[in-house]
Amino acid sequence: MHRPIVTTPPLYKRVAPGVHPPEDPAYRSTALRHPVEPLVTIPQTLSEITGPVYPYDAIGPIDSDLTRQHAAAPLGERIIVEGRVLDEDGRPMPRTLVEIWQANAAGRYAHDVDAHDAPLDPNFSGTGRTITDEEGRYRFVTIKPGHYPWGNHENAWRPAHIHFSVLGPGFLTRLVTQMYFPGDPLFPLDPIFNSVTDPAVRQRLVSSFDIDLTIPDWALGFRWDIVLRGREATPLLA
Amino acid sequence: MSGITPSQTVGPYFGIMLSGRNACRQLSQGTTGTRVVIEGRLFDGRGNVIPDALVEIWQADAHGHYSHPEDPACAAADRHFNGYGWAHTAGDGGYRFETIKPGRVGAPDGGLQAPHILVSVMARGILARFVTRLYFGDEPSNAEDATLALVPEQRRATLIARCADDRRYTFDIVMQGTGETVFFDV
Numbered sequence: 001m002h003r004p005i006v007t008t009p010p011l012y013k014r015v016a017p018g019v020h021p022p023e024d025p026a027y028r029s030t031a032l033r034h035p036v037e038p039l040v041t042i043p044q045t046l047s048e049i050t051g052p053v054y055p056y057d058a059i060g061p062i063d064s065d066l067t068r069q070h071a072a073a074p075l076g077e078r079i080i081v082e083g084r085v086l087d088e089d090g091r092p093m094p095r096t097l098v099e100i101w102q103a104n105a106a107g108r109y110a111h112d113v114d115a116h117d118a119p120l121d122p123n124f125s126g127t128g129r130t131i132t133d134e135e136g137r138y139r140f141v142t143i144k145p146g147h148y149p150w151g152n153h154e155n156a157w158r159p160a161h162i163h164f165s166v167l168g169p170g171f172l173t174r175l176v177t178q179m180y181f182p183g184d185p186l187f188p189l190d191p192i193f194n195s196v197t198d199p200a201v202r203q204r205l206v207s208s209f210d211i212d213l214t215i216p217d218w219a220l221g222f223r224w225d226i227v228l229r230g231r232e233a234t235p236l237l238a
Numbered sequence: 239m240s241g242i243t244p245s246q247t248v249g250p251y252f253g254i255m256l257s258g259r260n261a262c263r264q265l266s267q268g269t270t271g272t273r274v275v276i277e278g279r280l281f282d283g284r285g286n287v288i289p290d291a292l293v294e295i296w297q298a299d300a301h302g303h304y305s306h307p308e309d310p311a312c313a314a315a316d317r318h319f320n321g322y323g324w325a326h327t328a329g330d331g332g333y334r335f336e337t338i339k340p341g342r343v344g345a346p347d348g349g350l351q352a353p354h355i356l357v358s359v360m361a362r363g364i365l366a367r368f369v370t371r372l373y374f375g376d377e378p379s380n381a382e383d384a385t386l387a388l389v390p391e392q393r394r395a396t397l398i399a400r401c402a403d404d405r406r407y408t409f410d411i412v413m414q415g416t417g418e419t420v421f422f423d424v
Contacts, residue, residue: 009308014423020245020366027247029363032283033413037393039423042385046343047356048424050306052296052322058260088242101255111251113290127258163249170308171296171356172424176367178246195365196244204243227243 010231011044012172013088021195028152044172051171054097064130066100066142074124076105076143078219081179081207084136085166088230092136093173098226099129099165100140107146116148141219144181152191159186159193166226173228180206181222245366250290252360253326262325264337268318271300271338275406276372276399279331280359283414287331291361293411295323295335295372297354302341339374345384352383359411368421372409375401393420 023034067073081100085093103109103126106118110126124143132138145160161178168174180193187193196202204227213221265273276295280288298304299316306312306321325333342350355372373380375398380386386394396419399407411419 015242019242022365024365027363027365030365031363032286033288033361033363035368035414035418035421036283037418037420039421040389041423042388043346044424045346045351045385046304046309047296047298047351047354050296050304050309052294053306054322055260055320063258086240088240090240099255099258101251109251109254111254113250125254125258127255129255129258163246163252163255165248165252165255170306171358171369174294174358174367175243175245176248176252176292176360177243178249192247192365195246201241201244204241205246225240225243227240229242 009046009049010233012049012170012229013232015229018198019196019201021197024191024195026191027195048171051169051173052167054167059129059131064128064138064140066124066126066128066140068141069125070123072123074104074121074143076121076124076146078141079144080139080141080213080215080219080221081162081224082137082139082213082221083207083224083226085132085138085168085226085228086136087173087228091230092132092134093168093228094132094134094136096132096169097129097165097167098132098138099127100142100162101127102142102145102162103148105143105146107148118146118148147186157186157189159184159190164226166228168228175226175228177226178205179224182206182209247362247365248292248360250362252292256292256324256326259324262323264320264323264335266318269338270316270319271341273336273405274339275334275336276355276409277332277334277407278399278409278411280327280333280361281331281410281412285415287327288361288413289327289329289331291327291331291333291359293325293327293333294358294360295337296356297321297337298340298343300338300341302343302350304343342379347384349382349384350379352377352379352386354383354385357411359413368413369424370411370419370421371397373398374407375399376404389420396420
C-alpha cells in the first residue's frame with residue numbers, strides 16, 4: 001500500500017472575521033440557506049492546501065474578449081477590466097483561472113431564469129475566462145453591465161457588477177465574488193454589497209477608473225486587483 | 239500588504255459561466271481506481287430542495303496523491319484523473335459526480351486520513367461558500383480519521399455518504415435545521 005508523504009507546504013493564514021460576509025437578514029434568500037450550527041474548526045491538511053487546476057489548454061484569446069464572441073459587436077459601452085491576482089502579502093498568483101459572467105448593457109443575463117423585461121443581445125453571451133500571466137495579471141474586454149431589478153424588496157435594484165470566479169493556487173484560495181464600478185448610486189441600497197459591513201473592506205469590491213488603462217477613441221479602463229488568502233511564514237514540519 | 243477580497247454570492251446565473259467550461263469529466267479510460275457515483279440533493283432550512291447551487295469537489299487519486307505541485311508525491315499522481323469536479327444542482331436539488339474513490343492522504347500528525355472528498359457549496363442566498371467533507375460509509379478507517387474526530391459524534395453522520403453498493407454513494411447536503419450538515423472553518 002502507498003503511504004503518502006506527510007504535509008510539508010506552508011499552511012494558509014486563517015481569514016480574519018469581517019472579511020467574508022455572514023448571513024445577512026437584509027438579503028432575504030440567506031434566511032434558509034445559512035447553517036445555524038457553528039462551523040467546526042479543523043486543521044489544514046494536504047487536501048486543503050492543494051487545489052483544483054483547470055485544464056487550461058482550451059482557453060483562447062476570444063475567451064477574454066466578450067465583444068468578439070459573436071458575428072457583430074454587442075451593444076453598450078465597451079470597457080477594459082484589468083488587474084492582478086495577488087495574495088494578501090502582495091505575491092502575484094500566476095497561471096490561475098479567472099472567469100467572469102455578467103448582464104448585458106440593458107441589465108439582462110443570457111440565462112433562462114432571468115425574466116427581467118429588458119432585451120437580450122444576440123451578440124453578447126456575457127461570459128469570459130482567462131489565465132493570469134507570470135505577474136498575476138488578467139485582462140478582459142467587455143461591455144459595461146446594466147443595472148437590473150430583483151425581488152429582494154420593493155423597488156430593489158442591483159448596482160452594476162461583474163461576477164468573478166477565481167481558483168487560486170489551492171482549495172482554500174477559491175473565491176467567487178462581484179466587482180463593482182466606482183460611484184454607483186445604488187451602493188447604499190444594496191444588501192449584497194453591504195453584507196460586507198466594514199466600509200474599508202467593502203471598498204475592496206469596487207474597481208477604479210484608470211486613465212492609463214483607457215484606450216483613446218476606444219474604451220474606458222477599470223482596474224481591479226483580487227487578493228486571495230496568503231501563507232504562513234514557516235512551513236509546518238511534521 | 240493588502241486585504242483579502244471579500245466573497246459575494248454566486249447568484250442565480252452562474253450556469254452561463256459553467257456552460258462555457260469544458261465538460262466536467264474527472265475520469266478517462268486510463269484512470270486508475272474504483273469507479274464510484276456520488277449523488278445527492280441539497281436542502282434548505284425548510285426542507286425545500288435548492289435547485290440553483292454550485293457544488294464543487296476536490297479529491298485525491300486512487301493512491302491518495304494530488305495532481306498539484308504542492309503534493310510532494312505530485313509526480314506519482316494519476317495523469318488520467320482530474321480531482322476537480324463541479325455541478326449545478328438540477329430542478330430536484332440533485333447533483334451527481336462520476337469519479338473514483340480516493341486513496342488515503344497523509345495527515346499532519348504523520349498518520350493517514352480516511353478517504354475523503356472536499357466539497358464547496360455556493361448558491362444564491364449564500365454570501366461566502368461553505369466547505370465540508372464527504373467520507374465513505376463503508377470505510378473502516380473513518381474511525382481513526384483525525385478531522386472526523388473533531389466533529390461532535392452526534393453530527394458525524396452528516397459527513398458520511400451512504401452506500402447503496404460499493405459503487406454508488408448518496409450524500410445529501412442540508413444547509414440548515416434538522417440534520418444540518420457540518421461545515422468547516424479551515
